[in-house]
Amino acid sequence: MNPTTHIPERELAERPSGYSGPNLSPSGLRLIPHALADGVHALMATIPPKDNNGLVVGRDAALVVDAGITPEVSGRIQGLVAELTDRPLRFLVNTTYHGDHTFGNMAFPSDTVIVSSRPNKENMADLDYEKRVRSGNMYGDEALFDTVTRWRTPDVVFDGFAEIDLGGRAVQLWHFGPGNGPGDTVVYVPDARVAWTGNLLCHAGTAHMLLQGGPEPYAGTLRRMKDALPDLVTIVPGHGPSGDGHAAIDALLAYLERLHDEVLGAVEAGRTLEETMEACTDPWTEGLDPKLSAALARYRIPQDPARRGMLYLCRNLHRLNILATYRLYTRP
Numbered sequence: 001m002n003p004t005t006h007i008p009e010r011e012l013a014e015r016p017s018g019y020s021g022p023n024l025s026p027s028g029l030r031l032i033p034h035a036l037a038d039g040v041h042a043l044m045a046t047i048p049p050k051d052n053n054g055l056v057v058g059r060d061a062a063l064v065v066d067a068g069i070t071p072e073v074s075g076r077i078q079g080l081v082a083e084l085t086d087r088p089l090r091f092l093v094n095t096t097y098h099g100d101h102t103f104g105n106m107a108f109p110s111d112t113v114i115v116s117s118r119p120n121k122e123n124m125a126d127l128d129y130e131k132r133v134r135s136g137n138m139y140g141d142e143a144l145f146d147t148v149t150r151w152r153t154p155d156v157v158f159d160g161f162a163e164i165d166l167g168g169r170a171v172q173l174w175h176f177g178p179g180n181g182p183g184d185t186v187v188y189v190p191d192a193r194v195a196w197t198g199n200l201l202c203h204a205g206t207a208h209m210l211l212q213g214g215p216e217p218y219a220g221t222l223r224r225m226k227d228a229l230p231d232l233v234t235i236v237p238g239h240g241p242s243g244d245g246h247a248a249i250d251a252l253l254a255y256l257e258r259l260h261d262e263v264l265g266a267v268e269a270g271r272t273l274e275e276t277m278e279a280c281t282d283p284w285t286e287g288l289d290p291k292l293s294a295a296l297a298r299y300r301i302p303q304d305p306a307r308r309g310m311l312y313l314c315r316n317l318h319r320l321n322i323l324a325t326y327r328l329y330t331r332p
Contacts (some may be wrong), residue, residue, distance in 0.1 A: 013132075029045055060088075062085050178212070219256045243295055
């Protein structure tokens, strides 16, 4: 087995010493709708990197992207949808199996059809384990997970590609391969040239998380996405600001290729994890990408703390990625 292309069965639970992950607690969360086209709304968290959502409306039905981290957040999403459209909420798409995107599934109506990729559903089998893993992102609000009493899984799964007709508007669902996890699902609205990318792809210059796979499979997934969606303009990620889709792909590809080369080189040289951490290039040494800083300026929050917080998060996630890649490349 080639360790550089192996996909682990479970998300890596190990974290680097002193690691601080993204704060995904719904405490203080508000979702603000941003119209990207007629009937196409990004539901943006007011505090990055808390979870974003989405709403796509056709003539006959509405579709929501991701369910929220708790049933209470799910209720808020549905309330916002009701303010934006009178079309029935027929579909909910999970971009990943992670609990911050799926724990709210249980609070959606039983006649709302939940759709996701097959690998996402296959990874929604152990609620207690998922709660434990996500608890590290709750920053004192872990008790909110007590309200998540069941993990409602997708009703419909797809392999590779599916399309939903909302009535005069097609919504494409793509699974290009593993990335942040094994089942990352992209929700693309061709007539708006907008994609919700979940954890697969964030604004250029943002650190991503290699939680269940390595740089090489992730890069292959992004190349397939780039080829399949040449007309893509805007991405709405699961976390952080929206941005230019192809710029984000190119930036992440460059990051993954360097991460692969540097960690593999360290492993082949017999370096320890600590030595590898020191040897790998930190892309955030000189601060945030100016375009990412400009995107953060769209949030109505104090900018200096926001930039410092994002920079701190990116550097922590980079250390996590080195750890995850090192463990993958040194597996027996």
